[in-house]
Amino acid sequence: MVIKNLENKIKLVGIVCVAVIVGCVVISLSSIWTARGMVADAQQKIYVLDGNVPILVQRTSMEETLDVEARSHVEMFHHYFFTLAPDDKYIQYTMEKAMYLVDETGLAQYNTLKEKGFYNNIMGTSAVFSIFCDSIKFDKEKMEFTYYGRQRIERRTSILMRELVTAGQLKRVPRTDNNPHGLLIVNWRTLLNKDIEQRAKNNY
Template sequence: MVIKNLENKIRLVTIICGFFLLGCIIISVSSIWTAKTMVNDAQQKIYVLDSNVPILVQRTTMEETLDVEARSHIEMFHHFFFTLAPDDKYIKYTMNKAMYLVDETGLAQYNTLKEKGFYNNIMGTSAVFSIFCDSIKLDEKKMEFTYYGRQRIERRTNILTRELVTAGKLKRVPRTDNNPHGLLIVNWRTLLNKDIEQKTKANY
């Protein structure tokens, strides 16, 4: 009888110890999982100082922001390449900025225009070029785009508006100060560049 009671007590103690050990394992695994989740969440959060006031922002992956960044990159390149003034230093500055965003196809177009005396003509006629983006058609899977815009050319006596359509592809590259979106335009070409309206400036 005593032996039987002893066996029952040993069995009971074994069961209790087993449950206790299982509970410890569950608590330990849960604690590790919770800590890992908290660390991952913390790494996704960034604080930005605005006038010494910390503002919490959420980190996102490039896949989540590709559409916005790609459109911004394309528009930025066209702004630098097609916004021109009768100032050789300004032209060199904008072209230098544009060349960081495009491959050799952009440089080839720049060199062709330069050889034809296009930029010298701008300074000689005091023309001012500005570009307005109408829309950008983007295929994220193929990383291909078509840019639709209008270029305004203001000269001493008239204002000319041209329709501009270009196309190309996007390639991922490391982000730098000169290329903040981490994208590079490749195989860039002009599909359409034609006059659509010309107005004579009033003489006062």
């Protein structure tokens, strides 16, 4: 009888020990899982100081913001490439900025215009070129875009408006100070560039 009771107590102790070990393992694993989730969640949150006030902002992946960044990249390139003033240093500055955002197809267009004396003509006629973006069509899956805009050319005696349509693809590259979106325009080409309105300036 005593031996039987002893066997039962040993079994009970064994069951209790196994239950305690299993419980510890379950608690440890759940703690690790919870901690990893909290760390991952914390890494998605960034605090920005506005003076002395911390403001919580949400971190997002490039996939979530690709559409916005692609349109911004395309618009930025066209702004640099088509905004021109009768100042050779300013033209050189904007072209250098633009060339960081496009491949050799952009450089080829720049060299063609330069060889034709386009930039010298701007300085000779004191023309001011500005660009207005109407819309940008972007296909996220094919990484293709079409840019629709209008260019305003102001000369001493007239103002000319031109319709501009260009197209190309985008490819991912590392982000840098000169290319903050981490995108590069490739196979860039002009589809349409025609006069739509010209009027004389009122000189007072």
